[in-house]
Amino acid sequence: MSTITAETTGYVGRAMKRVEDPRLIKGIATYVDDLRLPGMLHAVFVRSPHAHARIARIDGAAARAMAGVVGVFSGADVNAHCGTVPCAAAIPDLKAPAHTVLAGDRAYFVGHPVAVVVASTAYAAADAADAVDVDYEPLPVVADPEKAIEAGSPLTHPALGTNVAYTWNIGGGDIDAAFAQADRVIRQRIVHQRLTPMPIEPRGCVASFHPGDGTLTLWTSTQIPHLLRTLLPGMIGVAENKLRIVAPEVGGGFGAKLNVYAEEALCCHLAMRLGAPVKWIERRRENAAATIHGRDQIGDYEVAVKHDGTILGLRIRTIADLGSYLQLLTPAVPTLTGLVVTGCYKIPAVRMDVVGVYTHKMCTDAYRGAGRPEATYLIERLMDLVAGELGLDPIELRRRHFPRPDEFPFKTSPGLVYDSGNYDGALGKAMELARWDELVGRRDARRREGGLSGIGVSTYVEICAMGPSKAMPAGGWEWGCVRIEISGKVTVITGATPHGQGQETSFAQIVADRLGVPIEDIVVLRGDTAVAHYGRDTYGSRGTAVGGSAIVMCIDRIVEKAARLAAHLLETTPDRVEFRGGTFGLTGGTGKRLGWGDLAGEAYIAKNLPAGFEPGLDASAFFEPQNFTFPFGTHICAVDVDRDTGAVQIVKYVAVDDCGNQINPLLVEGQVQGGIAHSIGQALFERTVYDENGQLLTGEFMDYALPRAEDIPDYVLGSTCTPTTVNPLGAKGVGEAGTIGATPAIANAVIDALRPLGVRHLDLPLVPEKVWRAINRSRSTD
Amino acid sequence: MGVPIQIRVNDTLRKHEVEPRLLLVHYLREVCGLTGTHVGCETSICGACTVLVDGKAVKSCTMFAVQADGCAVTTIEGLAVDGSLHPVQQGFWERHGLQCGFCTPGMIMSAVQLLDDRPQPSREEIAHGLRGNLCRCTGYSHIIEAVAHAANQPRARR
Ligand code: FES
Ligand code: FES
Numbered sequence: 020m021s022t023i024t025a026e027t028t029g030y031v032g033r034a035m036k037r038v039e040d041p042r043l044i045k046g047i048a049t050y051v052d053d054l055r056l057p058g059m060l061h062a063v064f065v066r067s068p069h070a071h072a073r074i075a076r077i078d079g080a081a082a083r084a085m086a087g088v089v090g091v092f093s094g095a096d097v098n099a100h101c102g103t104v105p106c107a108a109a110i111p112d113l114k115a116p117a118h119t120v121l122a123g124d125r126a127y128f129v130g131h132p133v134a135v136v137v138a139s140t141a142y143a144a145a146d147a148a149d150a151v152d153v154d155y156e157p158l159p160v161v162a163d164p165e166k167a168i169e170a171g172s173p174l175t176h177p178a179l180g181t182n183v184a185y186t187w188n189i190g191g192g193d194i195d196a197a198f199a200q201a202d203r204v205i206r207q208r209i210v211h212q213r214l215t216p217m218p219i220e221p222r223g224c225v226a227s228f229h230p231g232d233g234t235l236t237l238w239t240s241t242q243i244p245h246l247l248r249t250l251l252p253g254m255i256g257v258a259e260n261k262l263r264i265v266a267p268e269v270g271g272g273f274g275a276k277l278n279v280y281a282e283e284a285l286c287c288h289l290a291m292r293l294g295a296p297v298k299w300i301e302r303r304r305e306n307a308a309a310t311i312h313g314r315d316q317i318g319d320y321e322v323a324v325k326h327d328g329t330i331l332g333l334r335i336r337t338i339a340d341l342g343s344y345l346q347l348l349t350p351a352v353p354t355l356t357g358l359v360v361t362g363c364y365k366i367p368a369v370r371m372d373v374v375g376v377y378t379h380k381m382c383t384d385a386y387r388g389a390g391r392p393e394a395t396y397l398i399e400r401l402m403d404l405v406a407g408e409l410g411l412d413p414i415e416l417r418r419r420h421f422p423r424p425d426e427f428p429f430k431t432s433p434g435l436v437y438d439s440g441n442y443d444g445a446l447g448k449a450m451e452l453a454r455w456d457e458l459v460g461r462r463d464a465r466r467r468e469g470g471l472s473g474i475g476v477s478t479y480v481e482i483c484a485m486g487p488s489k490a491m492p493a494g495g496w497e498w499g500c501v502r503i504e505i506s507g508k509v510t511v512i513t514g515a516t517p518h519g520q521g522q523e524t525s526f527a528q529i530v531a532d533r534l535g536v537p538i539e540d541i542v543v544l545r546g547d548t549a550v551a552h553y554g555r556d557t558y559g560s561r562g563t564a565v566g567g568s569a570i571v572m573c574i575d576r577i578v579e580k581a582a583r584l585a586a587h588l589l590e591t592t593p594d595r596v597e598f599r600g601g602t603f604g605l606t607g608g609t610g611k612r613l614g615w616g617d618l619a620g621e622a623y624i625a626k627n628l629p630a631g632f633e634p635g636l637d638a639s640a641f642f643e644p645q646n647f648t649f650p651f652g653t654h655i656c657a658v659d660v661d662r663d664t665g666a667v668q669i670v671k672y673v674a675v676d677d678c679g680n681q682i683n684p685l686l687v688e689g690q691v692q693g694g695i696a697h698s699i700g701q702a703l704f705e706r707t708v709y710d711e712n713g714q715l716l717t718g719e720f721m722d723y724a725l726p727r728a729e730d731i732p733d734y735v736l737g738s739t740c741t742p743t744t745v746n747p748l749g750a751k752g753v754g755e756a757g758t759i760g761a762t763p764a765i766a767n768a769v770i771d772a773l774r775p776l777g778v779r780h781l782d783l784p785l786v787p788e789k790v791w792r793a794i795n796r797s798r799s800t801d
Numbered sequence: 802m803g804v805p806i807q808i809r810v811n812d813t814l815r816k817h818e819v820e821p822r823l824l825l826v827h828y829l830r831e832v833c834g835l836t837g838t839h840v841g842c843e844t845s846i847c848g849a850c851t852v853l854v855d856g857k858a859v860k861s862c863t864m865f866a867v868q869a870d871g872c873a874v875t876t877i878e879g880l881a882v883d884g885s886l887h888p889v890q891q892g893f894w895e896r897h898g899l900q901c902g903f904c905t906p907g908m909i910m911s912a913v914q915l916l917d918d919r920p921q922p923s924r925e926e927i928a929h930g931l932r933g934n935l936c937r938c939t940g941y942s943h944i945i946e947a948v949a950h951a952a953n954q955p956r957a958r959r
Contacts, residue, residue, distance in 0.1 A: 036894055043902030044890040044909065046837020046877030053836035142820070142827075219841045219849055219937050220903040270839070270903025271937050303842040519901030519938050685897050689943055693900060696940030720846035720935065728928040728941040757940070 030528035030538055034685035037524040038538075048268045051223040051240045052300050059225065060089055062286060062299040063144040065134040065151045066309065067126030070162065070379035070713020071175075072155035074124055077134055082150040087143035089293060091151060093134045094121035101288050102254035104281050104344070107492040108351035113185045116176040116377075118344045120254070120281040120288075126155065127175065127343035128379050129715045130308025132281060137289055137297060160713040164340040164376040165317065175343055175377035184341055184375040185350055189357040191432035192368030197332025201323035205405050210782040211393045213315035213340065213707040214700075215723055216386045220270020221301035222310055224283050226290035235291065236263045239283055242272040242516055244546055245554035246347075247279060249493070254284040255291075266546040269518035273697070274385040275310050276518070277558045278347045307718045312707050313386020315340040316353060316393050322401050323368075328411045330420060332368035333401075335360060339375045342382035348389070349382050350375050351492070355390030355482070361431050362398035363442045363480040363651055364420035369432045379713040385558065387697055388758040391481045399477045399763030400780070403770065407779065413767075414450070417478050418443060424741075437480065437649040438743045438751075441677070445739050446478055449653035449675040452735050458657055458671060466775060471660040471794070472670075473774070475767025476653065479760035483678075483752030484648040484745070485559030495644060497561065498553040499569030501530065501577055502637035505623040507616030509536055511543045512639075514554020515566030518546075520690065520754060522562055525682040529567055529748070533574045535601020536615060553641070560752030563682060565644055568746040572640035581618050581636060587629035588613060588621060648743040648751035652676035654695075654764035660772045665791025667703055667769055669732040674760065677739040679751035687753050688736060694757020695734070700726045701758075702765035706784050773797075806870040810835065811879025819866050825859075826850040828866035829876055837877040837906050841935070848934030851907035852876050858914035860907075860933070877906035880913070888954040889913050889947070898947030900938035908934045912948045921952055 042048040067074075079091030097120060104118040122133040134151050138144035159173035166172055167182040175182050198204065224239035235257045241247060244264035252259050269276065282299055290297045301310070316339050323332040339353040357371040406413035421442040422429040429437040458474055465472040486495040498514035511530050515522060523543040531538040544550050555561075578598055585603035586593040589611065597606040604612035621627055622636040657671040674691060681687045704724035708716040717723040742749030762783070769785045770778060776797035781789060803818030810833055817832055824843075829835045829852065838861060841849035845863040852861045853875040880887040889912045892898065899905040908931065915922065915930035922930065927948045928941070936944060 036897065040894045040899060040902075041886075043899055043905055044877075044886070044893050045881055046835070046906045048902060049836075050839070050903065052830075052840070142822075217937055218901070218903075219847055219935060220839070220901065221841070268903075269901060271901040273937065300840075303844065303847075519899075521900070689897050689900060689939060692940035692942045693938050694940070697937075719844055720842050721844060725935050725937065726941075727935065728931040728945060729925075731928065731941045731945075733924065734942060 030531045031682050033683065035524060035528065035683055037521050038527060039521065039523045050220060050268045050270055051225060051238055054225050054238055056225065056227055056296040059296040059298050060137050060139060060293060061141040061144045062135050062137050062289060062297050063148040064132040064282065064305070065136065065148050065153065066305065067122065067129060067131040067133050067155065069126055069155050069157050070129050070160045071158040072126045073158060074122060074126060074133060075154040075156055078152040079134065081152065082136055082147040085143065085147045085150060087139040088147045089137045089139065091134060091136050091147070094119060094123045097121055097285065097288060098123060101284050105250050105253065105279055105347065106345035106349060107347050108349065109492060110185050110187060110350045113350060114179050114181065115184070115345050116179060120285050128381050129713060130305060130381060132309070135285060137293060161378045162380065162709055162711050162713045164338050164378055167376045167378055168374060175379055182377045184377055187354055187373045188371060189433050190370040191434055192332065194332050194334060194368040194370040197368035198323045198334065201331055202326045203324050205322045205324060205408050207320050207401065207404055207780055209318050209320060209397055209400060211314045211316040211396065212783055213383065214313045214386055214705050215307055215707045215717065216273040216275035216313060217723065217725060218271030218273055218275055221303060221306040222276060222280065222282070223300040224286050225296055225298040226286040227296040228291045234261045234263065235287055236265065237283065237287055238265045238267055240269050240276055241266050242269065242276045242518060242558055243556040244516055244548050245514060245556050247283065248548045250279050251284060251287065255287040263549045266516050266518065272518050273387040274313065274389060274558065277385055278311055303720065304718050307723060308715050309381060311346050311384035311386065312342065312381050313383055314393060315383045316356065318397055320397055320401055322405055324405055324409065328405065328409050328416050328419065330364065330366050330405065333361065333366050335371040337371065337373045339373055340378055340380065340383060341375050342380040343377060344382050346382040346384045349384050352383065352385055352390040356393045358433055358435055359391055359394045359480065359482050360398060361433060362395060363440065363478055365422055366420065366432055380709050388755045391755065391759045392762055395477065395479045395481070395759050396763045396766065399479065400766060403767045404779065407774065413476060418446070436646060438646055438745050439741045440480065440649060440651050441739060441741050442478055442651055445651060445675045445677050446653040448737055448739055449655050449673050452675065452737050453655045453671060453673040462657065471662055471772045473658050473768045473770065473772030475656045475764045475771055477760050477764035477767065478653045480649050480651040481756060481759045482647045483560035483650055483755070484564035484644055485561045486647045487644050494555055496641045497555055497565040497569045498639065498641050499566060499573050500637065500639040501570060501573035503577065503615050503619045505619050507614065507619050509534060509541045511541060511570060512551045513543065513545045513566050513570065514551045515562040516546045516554065516556040517562055518557065520557065520562055521683065521686040522566065525563060525686055526567060526570055528682055529570060530574065533571065534615065560754040564648055564746055564748065564750045564752045565642060567682070567748050567750060569640050569642035571747045572642055573638040576638035576640065577636060583629060584618050584622060584632065585613050644745055646745045648679065648745055650676065650678045650751040650753060650756055652756060652760055654760045656764040656768040658768040658772055660769065660790060662794060665787035665794060667785055667790060669765070672732045673735045675737040675739060676753065676756050676760070677741050678753035678756060679742045680740060680749035682750060690753045691736060691757045692734065694755060695761040696726050696731060697758040698761030698765060699730060702762050702783055702785060704784050704786065804867050806867055808869050809873040811876060821865065821867050823866045824862055825864040825866045825869050826861035829861060835876050835878050839903055839906060841903070846935065848911060849904050849907040851910040851934065853910055853914065858911050877909060880909065887913065888951040889916065892947040892951035896943050896947040896950050898939065898944045904934060904936040908936065908944060912951065915948065916952055
């Protein structure tokens with residue numbers, strides 16, 4: 020056996036290309052729609068074209084008579100056999116309508132499923148769905164959440180007697196004193212527009228029931244196979260231990276697939292009822308109408324300040340448009356806003372009051388960032404407003420309110436404890452990368468020539484690595500398993516469910532380094548509850564920080580066990596055995612060393628084990644984080660605005676993000692860039708629009724403006740590294756940073772460009788028409 | 802009601818009888834079993850279904866299979882030759898041009914056409930050439946780099 024003297028592998032921290040890519044770039048990966056089972060039937064849903072209507076009659080006779088049709092089912096046929104769609108958010112005094120899998124006698128939003136047709140082919144099912152005759156009697160529509168809480172408003176769910184689902188508040192410090200002591204109060208109303216997550220792969224699932232053993236397998240395009248396995252039994256009556264959920268290749272989630280959907284439960288029910296596998300693939304129009312939306316808060320914000328800019332307090336009243344029902348986390352999202360609403364600033368007093376309101380729209384829920392983009396956008400917008408009104412430098416104002424690095428762990432007024440941070444470090448680095456003085460010089464020069472140019476800054480902090488179980492609806496831990504196979508190959512199983520984030524690669528990097536094995540010998544399995552028995556899946560930027568930490572625990576346990584076996588085989592005691600470079604030997608000795616293949620062979624063949632030694636060489640672990648992590652950073656955006664068209668052009672974009680230790684910087688960069696693109700969409704183009712009748716006007720890619728390649732600037736990206744202390748990897752999470760940090764930088768830049776015209780605020784998205792109107796309104800009042 | 806068609810798919814001649822309304826993308830996926838070509842919208846916006854028809858990038862959700870009768874179609878599965886990746890595929894791998902991978906086959910096929918038309922494109926030309934393909938994961942920067950990476954490879958295989 021050769022003697023390896025140093026850890027030379029060093030995979031962690033390297034920008035490695037991904038092991039998952041070959042199957043994807045060759046077109047041979049398996050997404051849900053690629054599954055074909057013998058005898059598989061196809062389901063197509065009939066959906067309400069009305070936002071609110073009484074369903075007088077559903078006539079499926081013509082559909083049933085069509086070739087290939089196996090069945091047509093309405094709410095009357097299935098709702099008694101399926102449990103209601105669950106909401107996991109624990110909000111006191113929450114008023115919730117029963118969310119049946121198909122509409123009962125009323126439809127409550129455009130896209131509400133009212134019937135389902137099952138046929139032998141997808142084309143036959145679609146034809147038959149068109150032939151289902153539904154009589155609707157339109158009813159008064161509640162579309163505007165502010166009008167919804169006025170006296171005399173029609174009711175979204177008349178049976179609830181109110182449109183208010185809940186009220187909630189969070190506070191800290193003496194808010195009344197803060198406002199009493201203020202020299203000025205700066206106020207702004209901000210509308211956080213509704214957005215549609217729009218993964219390029221819509222949802223879809225295949226359910227297959229095995230009557231022999233009573234087990235059911237559901238392949239579904241989801242971020243949360245494990246949460247589904249916990250929650251679906253209550254809907255379909257198959258016990259958890261007879262239910263297998265598989266998330267195969269998943270074509271993007273962004274929170275849209277962090278949910279338990281009626282269609283998933285119904286396909287399971289129909290597979291049992293019809294005795295054949297049932298597949299449903301969502302079409303884009305359904306995805307836009309009946310997969311969760313995000314954001315949609317209207318806030319009235321007040322900042323209590325001293326003349327010198329010292330911020331004393333922040334008072335917020337928010338109306339959150341929940342849509343017509345509660346999905347998994349619908350009411351919790353605005354509460355996440357409240358937790359981080361003071362951003363990365365020392366603001367001694369805060370009070371936020373939230374009213375969650377039902378309207379006849381699709382539910383809102385956790386779209387990438389989930390509540391934190393609202394917080395960052397509002398606080399970063401307010402910092403600029405305060406600076407503007409008091410004639411202060413927005414950078415200086417921010418700096419003055421940063422906690423210093425030595426003040427961490429830092430307790431905020433809403434009551435969180437930020438783990439670690441160096442906010443000024445990230446800001447300074449971003450300004451350096453942006454060549455701040457040149458950037459300001461350019462802007463000022465263009466202004467002197469009559470051009471419209473602006474610079475915007477966002478110094479964000481976010482809350483990631485969700486999370487400590489005491490703060491989560493149902494367990495915030497993650498599970499993992501590492502197994503040294505008898506051959507010495509290594510199998511890693513994670514309860515996280517990556518769907519593009521690349522943990523098949525980054526977890527292998529972690530394991531390769533810590534076990535000292537070549538990365539090629541490692542396989543990372545995920546996304547199948549029959550393989551990864553427990554898990555809490557992927558959302559809230561938790562995959563690496565929480566899931567990766569469970570893997571580290573497994574490795575520590577295996578190394579400890581292997582050392583005991585090595586001591587036995589080397590005829591010494593465990594305390595005299597050292598583990599180095601993937602082999603075990605006598606501490607400081609030059610003699611025989613045992614590798615993983617040697618030890619695994621002995622551990623499984625089990626003829627020469629120490630007394631009481633359990634055969635095998637694997638370990639599983641639950642990692643329970645003691646706190647969230649709080650990644651942070653600074654984004655700087657410079658824009659030019661075309662006076663004649665209102666078009667915004669990003670001329671420079673600098674992002675410095677600090678997500679703690681980076682396992683694979685290439686993947687981190689991908690997450691940041693992808694996140695910023697969502698922000699560019701939110702800031703400049705994207706808006707989910709319902710008209711006053713609750714009709715969805717953004718039901719296709721044609722009407723909902725996702726950013727395209729041409730909309731993306733050439734970024735300057737940098738990072739600082741302030742490891743977290745709450746997990747053994749020192750990693751904080753980065754999946755949502757771009758989406759949380761970038762929107763306010765872009766918005767602030769555009770408003771800065773318009774500032775010379777007297778514009779103080781515009782709501783997003785800053786589409787050319789809106790910007791053009793702002794320019795011309797100011798011109799006409801000149 | 803079936804219409805006979807002959808399409809050379811990835812260098813194999815296929816003969817089938819199909820419904821006239823069958824979309825080319827569904828023909829490729831359901832009849833030929835080539836599921837690498839994806840469906841993201843069916844309205845010719847997202848580009849996930851892009852294939853080459855007689856060497857030109859086409860959104861296969863906007864074409865009927867019968868319209869491809871007599872044509873040669875290349876899908877993502879037919880791009881690698883003898884197991885070695887096409888330079889555009891290699892570029893996507895090297896530069897992390899994909900995350901979930903769902904847009905990727907269509908992106909790659911569009912990029913192949915783009916480089917055929919313009920072997921040394923600028924960043925702007927790449928972005929412009931990919932305007933018919935949506936990606937919600939990557940934010941496009943790495944995709945643009947991936948195509949630039951492919952453009953810098955020897956031309957032999959393109
Ligand atoms: S599926 Fe063809 S363009 Fe979207
Ligand atoms: S990689 Fe997911 S949509 Fe492009």
